[in-house]
Amino acid sequence: MSIYDEKPWLNSYAPGQPAGIVPEHADALSMFRSAVARSPDADAIRYFGTRISYRALDALSDALAAALVDRGFGRGDRVALYLQNVPQFVIGLIATWKAGGVAVSVNPMNRHRELELLLTDSGACVLLCLETLYRDVAAAVVPRTSVRMVITTSELDDRSRDDGRLFANVERVASDGAIPLSDLLAGFRGRAPPEVAFSASDSAFLTYTSGTTGPPKGAMNSHGNFVYNCQVYRDWCGLGAADVVLGLAPLFHITGLVGHIGVALLLGAPLVLTYRFEPAVVLETIRDEHATFAVGAITAFIAMMNHPDARTENLATLRKVFSGGAPIPPAVIKTFREQFGHYIHSVYGLTETTSPSHIVPVGAEAPVDEASGALSVGVPVYGTTVRIVGEDGQDLPAGEAGEIVTTGPQVIAGYWNKPEETAHAIRDGRFHTGDVGYMDQRGWFYIVDRKKDQINAAGYKVWPREVEDVLYEHDAVLEAAVVGAPDPYRGETVKAFISLRPGRSVTPDALILFCKQRLAAYKYPRIVEVLDELPKTVTGKILRRELRAKQSP
Template identity: 65%
Template sequence: MGAYADRPWTSNYEAGQPATISPRFTDALSMFRAGVDEDPDGVAIHYFDGSLTRRDVDGLSDALAAALLDAGLEPGGRVALYLQNVPQFVIGLVAVWKAGGIAVSVNPMNREREVELLLNDSGSTVLLTLESLYRDVAASVVGGTPVHTVVTTSELEYQSRNDPRLFAGVERIPAKEQTAPDGVTVVDMAELLDRFRGATPPPVTPAPGDTAMLTYTSGTTGPPKGAMNGHGNMAFNADAFRQWCSIGPDDVIYGVAPLFHITGLVADIALAMLTRAPLVLFHRFEPGVALDAIREHRPTFTVASITVFIALMNTEGATAEDFSSMTKLWSGGAPIPPSTVEAFERQFGRYVHNIYGLTETTSPTHAVPRGAAAPVDEASGALSVGLPWFDTVARIVGDDGQELPVGEIGEIAISGPQVVAGYWGKPEETATAFPGGELHTGDVGYMDAQGWFYIVDRKKDQINAGGYKVWPREVEDVLYEHEAVREAAVVGVPDTYRGETVKAFVSLRPGHEVTPEELIAFAKGRMAAYKYPRLVEILDEIPKTASGKLLRRELRDRAAKA
């Protein structure tokens, strides 16, 4: 292992966790079944004023699995889930597994072109979706895909509160009123469940290497690719979450991460199945609704993007008492400025631990141990993403693939039980990204002498300003120190003199004002002359993926059109 032969990180486990674990289960479906057997009447899902027990989810998923088989789903067949954070996502996911299929997660923010691409790439034959998403988006494209059965459902199901902040104007759309292209059958999920109530699909026990999910990369640097998240991958990382974050049946999981995203799939759904902790869902993130869910259900644990924590900090009426139950907080999916972590702790008395992972690693590979504070690199100001967690080998490699010494910057490469087998139907991309089964992440960072890892930035986001390398993350962290800045994103834009120059896009905190010139001067006084932004544009919102990642590609396109 070269420089990592005697890695010191194992000495940093404050709670005495071992370096390796032996997961209780080797597939995600067995985790769910064990929870049903051990506590059938315990709450599995809270959804506004509604709730479902594990017995409820078991019966509903049995019925849906039987319906999928009746519709012709074959072993290994794909079923696309095009849904928000609603109970039907969990029911559908378990049903697909019970039917011997593979679930395909589709971002509910995706539009026609993106939905058609994913349905065709995955070869999905069944689409489970919200009524409005089918009417407004999917109906116009399913006719050109392998989909032959569409199951529609409503966000109004399984609750009666119908919060106007989310559901104003939402009405049921009967399946018979939906457009059905030639060769496509559209059916209502509730009617389907009634028709197959009491039916039990033939027993299935997935192998660890069987694909449980096709989870598509966010496409921030190119077309999305379907990571083949295996049952063993999901079972391992669910158990790693359980042990690292100390999650048990007395906890309540705050399901704010999008369920279509790998974080929501593992840190919310799979972890809840494994630990028998109730999962709190509330359709989609709206700050006031999200705060109400905390007050009503008193969750203890969550993993969310830092943009969620920023939004909650700026939600009117939010108090430290509201967050008194939230003792186990982690944030991943986007860089975390140290100043934001400090501000959240000052306001709410809760420390947000960093965590790092990718779609291709079935969620985390690194995390800050509970109760420990992430160190900050003095040179760059970067907050550590944590230590490699159980059974994970993390290396820093150069452009030639060779391992670099401690402290040197290079690409992070990961191997471990959570790393997927590759990309669906893309052997060349798989061979490039997973040489020898080791994922080359595309993230640039380094490891310090104590074993803590730091992310510098994405390789493709590096800015070359007059021959000097500038990492957007470092500039963003400086801008976050300004009291008026809510969010910041930095990109390189063409410049006739420097080749590229640094441009910052920022959004402001409510009630604060600042000019672009003032922000430029603020950054100029805090960093090297070649790094500070020469251009600043103030936006109402910074464009992001649903998981909170900054869409720098979209910002570069915006700058090019300016």
């Protein structure tokens, strides 16, 4: 007998599907159209005083999709979304589907080399981005990629209320060589693209993950993967049309795509956006918009909990609270509940599982392992089989740690244009996560170790090799190795060990600034330590494990 109740997998627009079955017509666009038909005048998006209804969102995405098709966008083409948490992200995502395309979500913190890699790998032919990101990054990158159309917009659009804490230094920027989104929406108002249809196996979006082999890989999250896990969130988090979804996680991230946009579209509920995470703004927004559901990194909840403006009344309505992406200290859950009266439920999943594979269901509480003090990440959601396997690939008994291997309707078919990486990670439909964990006798799962070298900084995954490659670009650096160092707020932070070329010198602060200018904000090292020589094997391989051992809690 399972520790949780199996529920039918009820598809909102095709009721009665049995658990674990994804019907052939399960697709994101049909899910959105069902919401429009049910609740055309309900709020779809709320953004600093502006309300966009489902009817209006349908019309705006129609216009953008018609503009794309008019300019030669075809079935299967890719649109890269290089945006913060703004309404234009949702408009662009739905418009991409209406035009028959695949969305590519891009971290707005990505700099030149990272953006170029993703645009080149995905083959995106359209880039929708903020004006400032186009000016500061994309304008220099686009000529070297397959992008043939750039559409720019501003975080200052689609809002009726200013907030100096977020927008004081934001300005409108003229974007030479780009088309303003507002012009396209005005020029194609009232028009719609030709009808398209998707199967469950068609890709809905590419989400890039560093994975376990270094270079970013585009996970091909299908329409079926997406719709399935939207419904997992709905059923396991106890959500309905009366809920108000807080866009706490970045929309480019798999959590934002599924746990925010997808859940809101499935429910026909409002999605509340705040541009980017600023604790005081989010606290006020929860109170003013009566947000009821949020899923995000534990660091976001810690930041809100410790903000001087935090009051019980700020989070009074936020009754369904979930967190994933990084380990959750049990003490934080205890303190959060004491302060605000709400329990934080754990969620575990990866980009390759299209967000959740495990959840602590609403109304349940995760046990804490007595030996390690680790909090359980939950139990496998319905339709999902999770195995713990040893080095030989054989199942391990309860209580014994091994690799987590997941099978289910949310597991991707593979990585974009990377057959070897796909074959390594996904074998006979089984996704080998690279994460080490165990299951207890009652079926609760625990994560006891992360992938060998990957750093988990507040839920953001950092591959050391990418940071090392940047360090090696500095002419004073002889050798470099990057590891995770304990951090009381982020869980882990990025630390670099370097040795210097003979006769050369550089300060740690100078190297930190060097990396900061070339990497996304979560990737650059916060600590740099200079050693006379880095530890190596007899074959000359740098020993990261010895450097990790130098770290103290």
